[in-house]
Amino acid sequence: MPNLTYIALIPLLPLAGFLLLGIFGRNYFKTTSGIIGTTLLLIATVLAIYTAYGYFFEYGKVAGVYQKLVPLHYTWLEFSKGVSIDMGIILDPISVMMLVVVTFVSLMVHIYSLVYMKGEERFPTYYAFLGLFTFSMLGLVVSSNIFQMYIFWELVGVSSFLLIGYYYDRPSAVAACKKAFIVTRFADAGFLIGILILSFYSGTLDFNTLIQKLTSPDSVELKNAVAASFLGVSALTWGLVLVFIGGAGKSAMFPLHIWLPDAMEGPTPVSALIHAATMVVAGVFLVARLFPVFAISAPEALNLVGYVGAISALIAAVIACTQTDIKRVLAYSTMSQIGFMMFALGVSGHGGENGLGYTASMFHLFTHAMFKALLFLGAGSVIHFIHSNEMKDMGGLRKYLPITHITFLIACLAIAGVPPFAGFFSKEEILLAAYQHNSIIYYVALFTSGLTAFYMFRLYFSIFWNKKADIHGEHHGEGGFALLMPLILLAVGAAAAGFIPFGNFVSSDGTKLESAFHLQFSILPVAIGLIGIFTAMWLYKKKNDKPDKIAASLSGLYKAAYRKFYIDELYTFITKKILFNLIGRPAAWFDKNIVDGLVNATGKATQTISEKIKGMQSGKVQQYAIYFLIGVIALAVLFIYVWK
Amino acid sequence: MSGSTIIFYLLAALILVSGAMSVTSRQIFRAAIYLLFSLIGIAGMFFWLQYEFIAAVQIVVYVGGIVVLIIFSIFLTQQAGEKLAKQKLGRQVFSALAAFCGFALTLLQVYQHDFIKTTAVAIEPTVSNIGNQMLGVNDNGYALPFEVVSILLLAAMIGCIVIAMKSKPEAA
Amino acid sequence: MMEPGLYHILFISTALFFIGVYGFFTRRNLVTMLMSIELVLNSVNLNFIAFNKYLWPNRLDGVFFTIFIIAIAAAEAATAIAIIINLYRSHRSIDVENAEEMKY
Numbered sequence: 001m002p003n004l005t006y007i008a009l010i011p012l013l014p015l016a017g018f019l020l021l022g023i024f025g026r027n028y029f030k031t032t033s034g035i036i037g038t039t040l041l042l043i044a045t046v047l048a049i050y051t052a053y054g055y056f057f058e059y060g061k062v063a064g065v066y067q068k069l070v071p072l073h074y075t076w077l078e079f080s081k082g083v084s085i086d087m088g089i090i091l092d093p094i095s096v097m098m099l100v101v102v103t104f105v106s107l108m109v110h111i112y113s114l115v116y117m118k119g120e121e122r123f124p125t126y127y128a129f130l131g132l133f134t135f136s137m138l139g140l141v142v143s144s145n146i147f148q149m150y151i152f153w154e155l156v157g158v159s160s161f162l163l164i165g166y167y168y169d170r171p172s173a174v175a176a177c178k179k180a181f182i183v184t185r186f187a188d189a190g191f192l193i194g195i196l197i198l199s200f201y202s203g204t205l206d207f208n209t210l211i212q213k214l215t216s217p218d219s220v221e222l223k224n225a226v227a228a229s230f231l232g233v234s235a236l237t238w239g240l241v242l243v244f245i246g247g248a249g250k251s252a253m254f255p256l257h258i259w260l261p262d263a264m265e266g267p268t269p270v271s272a273l274i275h276a277a278t279m280v281v282a283g284v285f286l287v288a289r290l291f292p293v294f295a296i297s298a299p300e301a302l303n304l305v306g307y308v309g310a311i312s313a314l315i316a317a318v319i320a321c322t323q324t325d326i327k328r329v330l331a332y333s334t335m336s337q338i339g340f341m342m343f344a345l346g347v348s349g350h351g352g353e354n355g356l357g358y359t360a361s362m363f364h365l366f367t368h369a370m371f372k373a374l375l376f377l378g379a380g381s382v383i384h385f386i387h388s389n390e391m392k393d394m395g396g397l398r399k400y401l402p403i404t405h406i407t408f409l410i411a412c413l414a415i416a417g418v419p420p421f422a423g424f425f426s427k428e429e430i431l432l433a434a435y436q437h438n439s440i441i442y443y444v445a446l447f448t449s450g451l452t453a454f455y456m457f458r459l460y461f462s463i464f465w466n467k468k469a470d471i472h473g474e475h476h477g478e479g480g481f482a483l484l485m486p487l488i489l490l491a492v493g494a495a496a497a498g499f500i501p502f503g504n505f506v507s508s509d510g511t512k513l514e515s516a517f518h519l520q521f522s523i524l525p526v527a528i529g530l531i532g533i534f535t536a537m538w539l540y541k542k543k544n545d546k547p548d549k550i551a552a553s554l555s556g557l558y559k560a561a562y563r564k565f566y567i568d569e570l571y572t573f574i575t576k577k578i579l580f581n582l583i584g585r586p587a588a589w590f591d592k593n594i595v596d597g598l599v600n601a602t603g604k605a606t607q608t609i610s611e612k613i614k615g616m617q618s619g620k621v622q623q624y625a626i627y628f629l630i631g632v633i634a635l636a637v638l639f640i641y642v643w644k
Numbered sequence: 645m646s647g648s649t650i651i652f653y654l655l656a657a658l659i660l661v662s663g664a665m666s667v668t669s670r671q672i673f674r675a676a677i678y679l680l681f682s683l684i685g686i687a688g689m690f691f692w693l694q695y696e697f698i699a700a701v702q703i704v705v706y707v708g709g710i711v712v713l714i715i716f717s718i719f720l721t722q723q724a725g726e727k728l729a730k731q732k733l734g735r736q737v738f739s740a741l742a743a744f745c746g747f748a749l750t751l752l753q754v755y756q757h758d759f760i761k762t763t764a765v766a767i768e769p770t771v772s773n774i775g776n777q778m779l780g781v782n783d784n785g786y787a788l789p790f791e792v793v794s795i796l797l798l799a800a801m802i803g804c805i806v807i808a809m810k811s812k813p814e815a816a
Numbered sequence: 817m818m819e820p821g822l823y824h825i826l827f828i829s830t831a832l833f834f835i836g837v838y839g840f841f842t843r844r845n846l847v848t849m850l851m852s853i854e855l856v857l858n859s860v861n862l863n864f865i866a867f868n869k870y871l872w873p874n875r876l877d878g879v880f881f882t883i884f885i886i887a888i889a890a891a892e893a894a895t896a897i898a899i900i901i902n903l904y905r906s907h908r909s910i911d912v913e914n915a916e917e918m919k920y
Contacts, residue, residue, distance in 0.1 A: 667839025
């Protein structure tokens, strides 16, 4: 194994960018901050790709199995023997893959933002925040210690908060960033409790040791964790479910998804980076990181992951069909696709052929990062051109934005699962895994993938075909090379990433997984996808009143889906009516009257007494001497006669 | 009643009466003189106890040094013929009461306590004995405290000069 | 009248001590307060010598303590008078009631 300490540079370079631009940006790099941030990230990307090449083709594989390497490890805060918060770097197939994905997508977004965010008042701050986010995300994926991951997890949450609230003068953006932060924080509390439970029973915080202790069948720790139970469920399952709640919060799984659509208030490249390609898959990554524990020791928890994923995928897809804000459509599509990844993990087993779902999930994560970032950046171009997020303001844009149009089409085909684009391969693997293990999830997934194709092409046709939008006056075209280059690079990725033999590299146990390609199996999903596409084409290619009619005939369902199944309203009801009134008000009353009253009374009593006795501090030596003598006599009497 | 006893009671009366006069006299110069008599009485008491060396030191240091110093400071700070300011009556009564309580308590303890005399052979408190033992470095020697006291005296001397020195008027 | 012994001397020293304490409480002039302190110190000296004479005639520690107390009293008196003179310069008075800047 060669010296791999340079890997630490990959997260540290964006951190350096954050510090440099955050501290000096406003005064010294007003216009050059974008170039600085992008250059630092370019170096990080090159290093990440170099690492990936080295890991996958040179030193990572030992006797046909990809090893978990720990090139860097510092013990940082030791609580007791074995239980310590360490800072380390772990290299295994998924972390190396995530390194590449995060740096690459982040680089694309950096380049894209050079034009997109040009002229913004807080341009350096924007790049500083991007650097902070990239640092935290990279730190998260290479964490070798579950607590280290938690630290970066929170850092990711903070940078997401900062970036959603970037336009802090818009009330909606402020509300959105608060919502995102509070909802994910709420979920993170689950994650923290989960960490505590797991580390309590395993006696370690280190990932490798933890997984090893909680999976080997004869370990004492595993027996204890399974034996202890609460409400009829074992402590281990509770711990894993709580950890999954943390992941579900970050990954916008039902019912903690409500922050994701609102998070689209942030700048569009940020949505592409954080709320499509990287941060929202952190939950998937977390489950994948602990996958052996889930799969071997707590299959109930894994089942929960699967069902939550499937439900999220379905609900999000239905809602996406009715939304008119293009970024919100993409947000719900993201949620739906992450649901796919989640249930793919949920239906997977550990090791060998059983691990197909795991590989498929990671594969889909990889391809999804490409085409979803592309979709968001394309949507960004459209918004940049038309200055609106609403579908009704768009239409017929293919003539004005030819390159955006082509790349957007590629992305739509990819997400719809049309061969030979990337999404086809990953989604087929997911469906195959679901087919083999759980038929309910399989049919839900099949239906959802049809819906996916439908709403994506509804989006595509509404933007680029349909009626002709009124483009008044001069328009500035598609933007420069910096705006188009990321689109083209990501389009290449979205088109070709599917041909990577992913099973060779990433599998649940590190061995090679032959992903057999079943032609007969693929026919059904592709056919359903095509039906979705053609339905969308029939409804939306030309402007007509068919969509409205259908919406009217399905009025109840349509309205429910349009209002996102009233989940936001439910949350509002619970928090405003129940929490605020029943708990908040009494607590406020208690605080105002009892707690404050006690504090004020203490203060007032002290003040009154000191007013009374301050005359003793007269500054007169003789008075002090008298006090002294009286004290001495009193003590003498006390000691001699009272306390003999 | 032997002559020694008579002398003791005379000395005791001298000490206490002139001590009391020294703290009550309203003319400061007289107070100083009463203090002088009280200190001489104590020196006499040391003679009576046959500690001649201590008595000599008492006379040399207190009578010859401290009282003279006090009288000097009276000359420096006091206008002639001025009577001392009177303390408030309440304070006087209260102080007397407090002092008397302390006095009573202490005496009570003293008289209740049974002092036990050692049976070892006595040493004569001659000058040579005192000098040899005080400057000795054996178990009973007091060489180290002696040196410390000498340092203290030096420090006090320097401190007095610094404190009492007239500060030069600042160039302002 | 009985033969004078340890208890008699202790009576004298205690009385002298509290006479000094009384003077310290009631005098307003700083020099007279200093004089009261001298009385207190002397009463202690008398105590030491008496104990040395009547209880431990085989040792001389009481004598040494007395000598040290006399030395320290001399240093203390000199320092106190330096302070008094300095105070007199700044306040034109050595009344202790006037020196109460350390008030709350």
